[in-house]
Amino acid sequence: MLADDLTLGAQTAEYRHAMHCLLHGDSRTRARFDTWNPEWRPSAPQATERDDMIVVRYASWNLIKDSGFFEVGPWTVHVAPGKDWASSLRSPKLLNGASWEKVDVDPGSLKISEAPPASTVNANGGRVWIAHAPVLVADVVPPRPVGLALSRSAAWFAPLGVVSWWICASAVIAVSAWPFLDGRKTAGSPEKAAAGVLATTVLQWAGLSAALGLTLLLILQKFHSPFPVPAVVGLLSGLTLVLLARPWLPFKRDFDDSRRALKRRATVIAAAAVVVTVVGLLVVWAPHLIGLPSNLTPTVSPPASGVAGLVLLDLAILWLLLAAIVAWAWRFVREGRLGDSSINGAPVHSVRRLTTTGAALAVAAGVAVSFRWYSFDHRWRRSDWLGEASTVFGADYRTILGQQLAGFASAGPQWAYAYTWVLPGVALVALLHLSYRSSSGASLAPQQWDLLLVIAVFAIVVALHSGVFFAGSLSLAYGFWLPLNMVVLYVLVKAGRWWSLLGRVERKAGGNCVAVELSTAAGHRRLLEDAHRWRGLLRQLRTAYQGEADDATRRNLEKQLRSLHRWRPAGCRHDCLPDTVSVVDVALSWGPHRHWWHNALHAARWAAVFGILPSMVTAWYENAANTEHWNFTLNSPTGIPDVIAKFLTQEISFAGAGLVLGALWRVLPGERGPLRAFNLFVAWLMPIGVVAALNVSFGSREVGWQVLGVVLMLMVLTLTSMWMDADTFRGERRYWAKRLDLLTSIYQVHGLSRQIAFLAAQLVTAVTIWRTLVVSPK
Numbered sequence: 001m002l003a004d005d006l007t008l009g010a011q012t013a014e015y016r017h018a019m020h021c022l023l024h025g026d027s028r029t030r031a032r033f034d035t036w037n038p039e040w041r042p043s044a045p046q047a048t049e050r051d052d053m054i055v056v057r058y059a060s061w062n063l064i065k066d067s068g069f070f071e072v073g074p075w076t077v078h079v080a081p082g083k084d085w086a087s088s089l090r091s092p093k094l095l096n097g098a099s100w101e102k103v104d105v106d107p108g109s110l111k112i113s114e115a116p117p118a119s120t121v122n123a124n125g126g127r128v129w130i131a132h133a134p135v136l137v138a139d140v141v142p143p144r145p146v147g148l149a150l151s152r153s154a155a156w157f158a159p160l161g162v163v164s165w166w167i168c169a170s171a172v173i174a175v176s177a178w179p180f181l182d183g184r185k186t187a188g189s190p191e192k193a194a195a196g197v198l199a200t201t202v203l204q205w206a207g208l209s210a211a212l213g214l215t216l217l218l219i220l221q222k223f224h225s226p227f228p229v230p231a232v233v234g235l236l237s238g239l240t241l242v243l244l245a246r247p248w249l250p251f252k253r254d255f256d257d258s259r260r261a262l263k264r265r266a267t268v269i270a271a272a273a274v275v276v277t278v279v280g281l282l283v284v285w286a287p288h289l290i291g292l293p294s295n296l297t298p299t300v301s302p303p304a305s306g307v308a309g310l311v312l313l314d315l316a317i318l319w320l321l322l323a324a325i326v327a328w329a330w331r332f333v334r335e336g337r338l339g340d341s342s343i344n345g346a347p348v349h350s351v352r353r354l355t356t357t358g359a360a361l362a363v364a365a366g367v368a369v370s371f372r373w374y375s376f377d378h379r380w381r382r383s384d385w386l387g388e389a390s391t392v393f394g395a396d397y398r399t400i401l402g403q404q405l406a407g408f409a410s411a412g413p414q415w416a417y418a419y420t421w422v423l424p425g426v427a428l429v430a431l432l433h434l435s436y437r438s439s440s441g442a443s444l445a446p447q448q449w450d451l452l453l454v455i456a457v458f459a460i461v462v463a464l465h466s467g468v469f470f471a472g473s474l475s476l477a478y479g480f481w482l483p484l485n486m487v488v489l490y491v492l493v494k495a496g497r498w499w500s501l502l503g504r505v506e507r508k509a510g511g512n513c514v515a516v517e518l519s520t521a522a523g524h525r526r527l528l529e530d531a532h533r534w535r536g537l538l539r540q541l542r543t544a545y546q547g548e549a550d551d552a553t554r555r556n557l558e559k560q561l562r563s564l565h566r567w568r569p570a571g572c573r574h575d576c577l578p579d580t581v582s583v584v585d586v587a588l589s590w591g592p593h594r595h596w597w598h599n600a601l602h603a604a605r606w607a608a609v610f611g612i613l614p615s616m617v618t619a620w621y622e623n624a625a626n627t628e629h630w631n632f633t634l635n636s637p638t639g640i641p642d643v644i645a646k647f648l649t650q651e652i653s654f655a656g657a658g659l660v661l662g663a664l665w666r667v668l669p670g671e672r673g674p675l676r677a678f679n680l681f682v683a684w685l686m687p688i689g690v691v692a693a694l695n696v697s698f699g700s701r702e703v704g705w706q707v708l709g710v711v712l713m714l715m716v717l718t719l720t721s722m723w724m725d726a727d728t729f730r731g732e733r734r735y736w737a738k739r740l741d742l743l744t745s746i747y748q749v750h751g752l753s754r755q756i757a758f759l760a761a762q763l764v765t766a767v768t769i770w771r772t773l774v775v776s777p778k
């Protein structure tokens with residue numbers, strides 16, 4: 001009997017057949033693979049004997065975040081845009097004559113909008129049916145955030161928001177690069193000429209990026225074009241981008257490379273790109289040779305050659321796009337002369353290194369395609385645990401696999417393009433480097449076009465990646481998110497320069513003499529020596545007042561301190577320090593290096609180091625915090641690659657925040673580093689708060705997670721600023737066994753206590769939010 005079969009092991013065919021008859025029978029819903037979301041089961045249903053009955057306990061759940069059909073045990077939830085969720089229970093024929101005691105539907109915090117008359121209505125809106133009919137349908141009102149995200153209007157607004165993002169991002173890049181084009185037209189320094197060349201390249205990328213983005217939006221959508229078109233577009237776009245980047249050129253622009261070596265590298269790269277493109281095009285143009293239909297989407301089980309051909313097509317498209325990203329990053333680094341000091345004259349990339357890079361990209365593409373296959377297999381096994389998958393989808397395993405691999409030829413380019421936001425960041429940093437090298441004279445911080453570059457880096461690298469969650473659900477805010485962040489930071493810099501410590505010193509000096517003095521090695525060294533003496537004398541004076549030192553000793557110490565306070569750099573007509581400012585404050589405000597560019601690099605390195613743990617926490621929580629998260633990651637076509645990409649992009653975002661902090665270090669308000677970091681953090685937070693206040697399409701848990709990300713950013717900036725202060729007096733490290741001792745000497749005991757308390761408060765906040773999100777019940 002079927003009831004007896006339920007008590008057998010879950011791995012037996014008899015058990016699966018009996019469970020199939022009990023749950024679904026012939027009433028199984030038919031759906032496409034892309035729209036069917038199989039249930040999640042914590043364990044196999046358990047059947048036990050109780051008196052003369054077989055009792056089956058069946059627990060399952062599902063996550064609704066898109067349109068389609070969602071399976072939950074014998075129930076099927078149909079989610080359609082703009083409609084309530086239709087939850088239907090269709091009894092199998094086996095149970096048509098059974099005696100139903102009751103059916104209890106508890107919607108929790110949701111509401112049932114329409115359902116057959118119930119025997120009982122619970123206080124929370126739940127319904128109980130006694131001896132119900134074999135078919136039951138109850139419509140449930142979706143949560144407001146999910147309902148808005150799945151509404152018909154969202155389907156129209158989202159593309160508009162994406163288009164506005166491409167337009168605004170390209171405009172930001174173009175405006176930032178445009179002023180440097182004059183370097184090609186006028187006779188000037190080699191750095192200015194190089195900046196002009198790089199600006200032209202950046203403008204080319206801005207145009208190509210916008211064109212590729214619109215192509216992906218308008219052409220690669222399945223409902224807009226025949227299916228082979230997306231594959232052809234992906235292949236030709238990748239090939240074009242690789243060849244336009246010209247990655248065969250030597251690293252140094254002025255390196256006298258032989259034409260033979262240059263031609264050899266160009267031949268290797270062009271041949272590899274063309275061969276990969278041709279392999280992909282052969283699959284598209286001659287699918288009959290490998291047993292595929294003309295649209296590449298099999299309707300019957302394809303042969304092994306057909307599956308292999310689709311894998312090769314996916315690999316070809318991804319390899320070309322990944323190679324294009326690496327090639328353009330290489331070109332920006334080359335033309336921006338980033339890392340010139342580490343190059344000893346020979347080309348960085350030989351044919352062997354180019355081959356190694358190509359092989360590494362092939363491995364990366366292979367990993368992405370492999371996990372696409374794995375996610376399909378994982379989802380198929382969830383659907384087929386009772387042997388029903390072929391019935392639900394109307395096709396066998398290999399047919400659906402072929403369809404999914406064919407669909408990845410369209411989804412893959414969109415996935416790769418989503419990470420090209422890194423390239424504008426690299427280009428802007430390269431422009432900033434060349435501008436620094438061509439600059440003459442001394443300045444406190446980036447000015448004019450350099451300031452625009454720093455603000456653009458902040459908007460694209462920091463604000464875009466870290467705050468896009470809040471802007472993203474307001475689709476039309478996509479594009480305005482960048483200028484909004486740029487305006488806020490610009491206002492902070494202009495206002496902060498007036499209130500900053502060095503701004504006050506500069507106004508009292510009546511000119512630029514302070515920056516001129518401290519930009520020289522001798523002037524910077526004298527300032528650090530005076531600051532060291534000031535701290536020593538101040539410590540002695542405090543000891544003298546606490547002890548029994550005579551008045552003469554105290555007056556002598558005070559006299560020396562007053563002498564140091566009358567600090568007058570060369571070129572200044574009178575003393576420069578306000579009453580409340582000391583030479584120690586000036587040294588800390590100036591930073592560890594003589595030029596703001598080196599301060600920016602210094603802070604970026606420390607921010608990247610301190611960001612490693614927060615980046616790991618972010619990637620882990622979003623993808624593997626618990627069994628459910630990990631299962632979702634495995635179920636996603638690009639789940640595992642996204643975990644790696646999440647960590648790397650978060651690191652880039654932290655490094656970008658450090659770069660901006662170091663570049664603007666001298667014009668941010670505050671006498672100590674943590675206060676400067678907090679002011680930059682406020683500039684980053686304000687646009688998030690504005691858009692979040694207008695946004696109602698996310699729940700409290702999502703907000704909590706984003707607040708945790710905000711606190712982590714503040715912690716990284718705070719630690720970076722404290723290390724910047726310590727490195728300002730790095731010449732004194734030989735006097736102190738630990739960096740904490742040096743910080744104690746710089747901040748004094750009470751000052752360090754305040755900074756540690758500030759950092760501890762951030763840590764407590766982060767841990768509290770973490771416990772709320774991870775430990776609390778879902």
